[in-house]
Amino acid sequence: MDTSEIRRRFVAHFERAAHTAVPSASLLLDDPTLLFVAAGMVPFKPYFLGQETPPYNRAVSVQKCVRTPDIEDVGKTTRHGTFFEMCGNFSFGDYFKQGAIELAWDLVTRSQADGGFGLEESRIYPSIYQDDPEAAYFWTKVTGIPDDRIIRLGAKENYWSMGVPGPGGPCSEILYDRGPEYGPDLDFGPKGEDRYLEIWNLVFMQDELSAVRSKADFDISGSLPKQNIDTGMGLERVAYLLQGVDNMYEIDVMYPVIEQAELLTGKRYGDSWETDVRFRVVADHIRSTMMLISDGVTPGNEGRGYVLRRLLRRAVRSMRLLGAEDRVLPELLPVSRDKMGETYSELHRDWDRISQVAYAEEDAFRQTLRAGTQIFDLAATQVKQSGGTVLSGDRAFALHDTYGFPIDLTLEMAAEQGLEVDEVGFRDLMSQQRQRAKADAAKKKGGHVNTTAYRRIADDLPRPVEFTGYREVVSEG
Numbered sequence: 520m521d522t523s524e525i526r527r528r529f530v531a532h533f534e535r536a537a538h539t540a541v542p543s544a545s546l547l548l549d550d551p552t553l554l555f556v557a558a559g560m561v562p563f564k565p566y567f568l569g570q571e572t573p574p575y576n577r578a579v580s581v582q583k584c585v586r587t588p589d590i591e592d593v594g595k596t597t598r599h600g601t602f603f604e605m606c607g608n609f610s611f612g613d614y615f616k617q618g619a620i621e622l623a624w625d626l627v628t629r630s631q632a633d634g635g636f637g638l639e640e641s642r643i644y645p646s647i648y649q650d651d652p653e654a655a656y657f658w659t660k661v662t663g664i665p666d667d668r669i670i671r672l673g674a675k676e677n678y679w680s681m682g683v684p685g686p687g688g689p690c691s692e693i694l695y696d697r698g699p700e701y702g703p704d705l706d707f708g709p710k711g712e713d714r715y716l717e718i719w720n721l722v723f724m725q726d727e728l729s730a731v732r733s734k735a736d737f738d739i740s741g742s743l744p745k746q747n748i749d750t751g752m753g754l755e756r757v758a759y760l761l762q763g764v765d766n767m768y769e770i771d772v773m774y775p776v777i778e779q780a781e782l783l784t785g786k787r788y789g790d791s792w793e794t795d796v797r798f799r800v801v802a803d804h805i806r807s808t809m810m811l812i813s814d815g816v817t818p819g820n821e822g823r824g825y826v827l828r829r830l831l832r833r834a835v836r837s838m839r840l841l842g843a844e845d846r847v848l849p850e851l852l853p854v855s856r857d858k859m860g861e862t863y864s865e866l867h868r869d870w871d872r873i874s875q876v877a878y879a880e881e882d883a884f885r886q887t888l889r890a891g892t893q894i895f896d897l898a899a900t901q902v903k904q905s906g907g908t909v910l911s912g913d914r915a916f917a918l919h920d921t922y923g924f925p926i927d928l929t930l931e932m933a934a935e936q937g938l939e940v941d942e943v944g945f946r947d948l949m950s951q952q953r954q955r956a957k958a959d960a961a962k963k964k965g966g967h968v969n970t971t972a973y974r975r976i977a978d979d980l981p982r983p984v985e986f987t988g989y990r991e992v993v994s995e996g
């Protein structure tokens with residue numbers, strides 16, 4: 520079943536059950552606590568917090584999401600994208616646990632001929648929060664699943680809050696058993712997560728929290744005046760189950776990028792774990808890069824712009840490590856656009872701008888790499904020849920300061936050579952530089968940072984060098 524058909528069925532199912540279909544919000548909602556929208560509930564936050572009255576009691580959406588903390592998992596698990604689409608249904612003081620379980624169960628188990636997803640009941644394991652007997656009661660009542668098929672998990676996995684005092688509540692997940700080739704029997708811990716795949720998370724908002732110290736440490740001070748439902752079903756996760764492929768990067772809207780990358784690199788997907796991870800990173804990052812630019816992000820040195828820069832550079836570098844020397848974005852981005860553009864027509868309308876931003880950033884990065892890679896390789900060779908395993912903070916700082924290598928690029932390249940980087944030393948030098956810049960600026964009173972010294976170095980180089988000032992990247996956590 521095509522991704523677009525899964526999306527359509529999800530929305531139609533909930534519209535039939537009197538939900539109002541709400542279009543996806545931009546990834547860049549104006550919320551100071553978030554870098555990007557990372558869940559379907561974010562645009563509805565004012566309703567859940569009681570700050571605004573919703574114009575409907577029930578809503579359904581398919582929300583664009585970006586989760587930067589998942590970047591390291593991309594391509595290594597079968598299920599984590601930096602960009603993905605979250606299908607969700609929401610109840611604002613209307614139906615609660617029983618209704619949410621009924622609606623979700625109906626859609627996933629109803630036959631495909633009858634408009635559902637046709638997943639096998641015997642492979643579904645609901646998980647609940649261990650202190651939520653009500654959820655267990657409704658799961659058995661609604662589905663007839665025996666109580667011992669219901670997995671009890673702790674607060675870390677199955678209690679939801681926003682990390683601050685306010686609404687909270689237990690969650691319940693739908694896990695789907697993909698079979699023994701994906702992991703040992705009945706292991707619901709971290710190792711079992713690609714076998715017992717979490718496809719849908721139901722949040723039962725019922726508690727008033729007076730304090731939240733960590734995911735598993737909070738005080739419940741009472742009950743919410745109105746109980747709400749917030750759910751999230753991963754569109755790509757359901758797609759890879761229904762398309763019978765191994766992972767989310769192989770679904771209909773993502774795999775063509777891998778195929779194009781094979782053509783450009785001459786390497787074959789499926790040959791080795793290491794190269795497969797790179798292909799999957801390319802498929803994922805190309806898509807998230809495009810979706811972020813489409814929503815208005817431009818590459819930069821901090822915040823959202825830095826995330827975009829990092830994603831785009833990782834895609835380009837993964838292609839390079841696979842063997843592509845030439846520019847790759849003009850070959851890859853249109854492939855992703857043609858797939859995603861079926862749903863997001865703005866990708867076509869706004870293509871000139873989107874592609875220009877992306878291609879210019881690739882060109883800038885190619886220059887950075889040209890200037891810095893030799894220096895890095897030399898440094899790495901020297902460290903190894905002297906029997907060391909750590910690239911000094913000085914070296915990392917020089918790479919950053921002179922060649923525009925952001926620290927995480929240096930970290931990645933070092934890791935590929937089996938080396939570590941003295942990050943503490945690097946950060947010390949960075950903060951010393953910042954202090955000097957501040958002092959300089961104060962002296963000059965003009966408020967400008969003195970960059971003459973760096974410019975001079977740049978002028979000595981054969982090509983202009985881009986200067987990137989690295990700052991800590993804020994993430995949604």
Ligand code: ATP
Nearest residue numbers: 586589598599600603717718719720751752753756
């Ligand atoms: P996981 O435990 O697999 O990391 P999660 O518990 O972090 O998932 P939720 O925050 O519950 O995910 O989000 C709701 C749903 O969105 C998940 O059940 C999953 O189907 C989907 N989802 C979450 N993160 C991703 C991601 N990085 N890529 C693709 N789909 C995702």
Ligand code: MG
Nearest residue numbers: 586588589599
């Ligand atoms: Mg997660």
Ligand code: MG
Nearest residue numbers: 676692717720
């Ligand atoms: Mg989870």
Ligand code: MG
Nearest residue numbers: 692717719720
């Ligand atoms: Mg979850």
